Each structure stands twice: as C-alpha cells, then as structure tokens.
Amino acid sequence: MTPEALLGGFTDAPRQSARAFRAALEAMARPGTLWAVEGAAPPAPLSVAAGVLILTLCDGTTPLHLGPSYDLPVVRDWVTFHTGAPLVAAKDAQFACGTWADLMPVDRFAIGLPDYPDRAATLIVDMPALTIQGPRLTGPGIASATHLSLPDTAAFRANRALFPQGFDTYLTCGSQVAGLPRSTIVEAV
Amino acid sequence: MNAISFDTAARKAWMGLLARTSPARLNELLPDLPDHTVLRGPEVGAVMVRGRVGGTGAPFNLGEMTVTRCSVRLADGAVGHAHVQGRDKAHARRAAVLDALLQTPAAADYEAQILMPLRQEETAARALRAAKAAATKVEFFTLVRGEDK
Numbered sequence: 001m002t003p004e005a006l007l008g009g010f011t012d013a014p015r016q017s018a019r020a021f022r023a024a025l026e027a028m029a030r031p032g033t034l035w036a037v038e039g040a041a042p043p044a045p046l047s048v049a050a051g052v053l054i055l056t057l058c059d060g061t062t063p064l065h066l067g068p069s070y071d072l073p074v075v076r077d078w079v080t081f082h083t084g085a086p087l088v089a090a091k092d093a094q095f096a097c098g099t100w101a102d103l104m105p106v107d108r109f110a111i112g113l114p115d116y117p118d119r120a121a122t123l124i125v126d127m128p129a130l131t132i133q134g135p136r137l138t139g140p141g142i143a144s145a146t147h148l149s150l151p152d153t154a155a156f157r158a159n160r161a162l163f164p165q166g167f168d169t170y171l172t173c174g175s176q177v178a179g180l181p182r183s184t185i186v187e188a189v
Numbered sequence: 190m191n192a193i194s195f196d197t198a199a200r201k202a203w204m205g206l207l208a209r210t211s212p213a214r215l216n217e218l219l220p221d222l223p224d225h226t227v228l229r230g231p232e233v234g235a236v237m238v239r240g241r242v243g244g245t246g247a248p249f250n251l252g253e254m255t256v257t258r259c260s261v262r263l264a265d266g267a268v269g270h271a272h273v274q275g276r277d278k279a280h281a282r283r284a285a286v287l288d289a290l291l292q293t294p295a296a297a298d299y300e301a302q303i304l305m306p307l308r309q310e311e312t313a314a315r316a317l318r319a320a321k322a323a324a325t326k327v328e329f330f331t332l333v334r335g336e337d338k
Contacts, residue, residue, distance in 0.1 A: 011227070081229065
C-alpha cells in the first residue's frame with residue numbers, strides 16, 4: 001500500500017462527515033444548486049467532492065463500483081483503507097464513482113424493485129466543469145425551474161420515466177457537488 | 190522512508206505485545222510521543238472472534254469483542270497501525286506510534302528500552318500463573334480390583 005493511499009481521510013471525522021452529509025442532503029433535496037464540501041484529499045483522479053461523498057456515504061455494507069479510469073490500485077487502496085467498502089461490478093453496486101464516460105451505459109446500475117425502490121444505485125459523476133447553466137430541471141425541490149450542466153439529457157429523461165424506480169446522481173467537480181434525484185424532470189434547452 | 194529489515198513475524202509479535210500491555214505501563218515507558226499525523230482513528234468498533242471446535246474443526250462465532258484501532262504516520266514517513274482490546278484511544282494511539290518507531294533506524298533503542306522490559310514482564314507473569322496452577326495439580330490413579338480375574 002503506497003503512502004498516498006493512506007493519506008487524505010477526514011482529520012476530524014465526526015464534524016467533517018456531519019457537515020458533508022448535510023451538504024449531500026441539501027444537494028439532493030434541491031436539484032440544480034451547487035454545494036461546497038471539504039475535508040478529504042483523495043488521490044487523483046478522484047475530485048475532492050467525490051472523495052468526501054465516498055468517505056461520508058460508503059462503509060463496509062455499501063458495495064462501490066469504480067469506473068474503468070478510476071479503477072487504479074491507489075484509488076482502490078484509498079477506498080478500502082478509509083471506508084472498507086467492497087469494490088464490485090456495476091450490477092451489484094449501491095454506489096458508483098467515475099466520469100460520465102466511465103459509467104455509461106447507465107442501465108447497468110440497480111434501479112430498485114417496485115416494492116423496494118430504495119434498493120437503487122447512487123452514481124457519483126466526476127465532471128470536468130459544473131455550472132448552473134444547461135438543461136432545464138423541474139420537479140420536487142425546485143420552486144419554478146433550475147439549470148445544471150448535465151453530461152447527458154436522454155439518459156436522465158429515460159431514468160425519470162422509470163420513477164419511482166431509477167438511480168440517483170451526484171455531480172461533482174473540484175470541491176463542488178450538485179444532486180440530481182430520479183424525481184427531477186430534465187428538458188434540453 | 191529508510192527501509193529497515195524486519196520480518197512480518199517479528200512485527201506481529203511486537204504489535205501483539207504492545208496490544209496486551211496495560212495502558213498505564215506503556216504510558217510509563219513512553220510518556221512523550223514524537224510528532225505524528227493520524228491517518229485513521231483512533232476509533233472504537235467491534236470484531237467477531239471466531240473459534241474452531243469439534244472433530245471437523247468447523248468455525249463458530251465465539252462472540253464480539255470491543256477493539257480500538259489507530260493508524261499514524263511519523264514525520265519521516267513510517268506508518269504504524271494498532272488494534273487494541275477495549276476502548277482506550279490513548280493506548281491505541283501510543284501502540285500505533287511505537288509500531289511506526291520500531292520501523293525507523295532508531296528501532297534498536299525502542300526495542301531495548303520498551304519491548305525488552307515488556308517481554309520480560311509478560312514472561313514473568315505467565316510463569317507465575319503457570320506455577321500457581323501447577324501447585325494445584327492432582328495425580329489420578331485407578332486401583333486394581335480383585336474381581337477381574
């Protein structure tokens with residue numbers, strides 16, 4: 001195990017993980033808003049926000065899938081040392097992390113069952129840029145409409161059509177995070 | 190980091206020794222810790238202790254045990270880990286720092302000043318306990334009865 005894989009965890013886990021969890025909740029509750037998170041220093045290519053989400057949401061009971069360009073020994077070691085999350089194939093994952101190209105096709109991921117829609121995957125998508133411009137978002141948690149620079153429109157429209165099943169998505173870039181739950185209606189502008 | 194040759198068995202032995210030592214005794218031997226950064230913990234958790242029993246040796250769950258674990262990194266890059274029984278975070282941290290120190294060039298000093306006395310005390314305590322138990326030893330024997338003929 002290299003030293004980089006051991007460094008970069010929370011230094012004050014109770015406070016930092018509570019703040020990060022609040023940001024993750026707010027981001028998912030208000031799609032189209034950006035939230036800043038801090039506290040993790042994960043190895044490249046993981047962004048700070050993706051690292052914070054993994055530290056906050058994953059543990060030994062939440063299987064994680066790493067996209068091909070993120071499936072590096074240093075990233076695997078870092079996740080294992082700091083969270084203990086088992087690393088699995090896409091179809092068994094409760095969380096998945098990677099770039100949008102890594103995670104395509106997204107229909108590999110669990111969408112839950114009609115009786116248990118909560119058994120769906122949550123995708124953590126690392127983006128080259130994240131702004132509040134782009135496709136129009138409406139639905140629960142949005143007063144009128146918001147905009148977010150999504151990597152794709154068709155995939156999220158298809159996911160909305162599965163409601164109440166479907167995966168949820170976090171978009172991350174640097175230390176910023178935005179949420180896109182399955183309930184949000186996405187329209188290209 | 191300066192690589193010092195030590196084998197896994199030796200490291201296993203000193204990690205076990207540091208974990209079994211009483212926190213107070215370890216505190217006496219190493220009151221001041223050198224500069225270090227904490228990589229993980231110290232955090233309290235539970236591990237399932239498994240045993241093997243019966244003719245087939247099948248594993249069974251003996252019970253859960255509270256443990257505290259800690260991982261630290263010294264200024265020179267040496268990484269130390271510790272798992273200790275109970276919920277004493279200071280003990281876990283001190284044991285992890287010592288594990289790291291025993292991988293540095295100064296290992297011989299710590300070996301002589303800390304591990305040697307601990308090892309002797311443990312051996313003495315075990316010998317004392319064995320002696321106490323030996324004093325209660327009973328020899329069983331069977332009398333031959335006359336009706337066997």
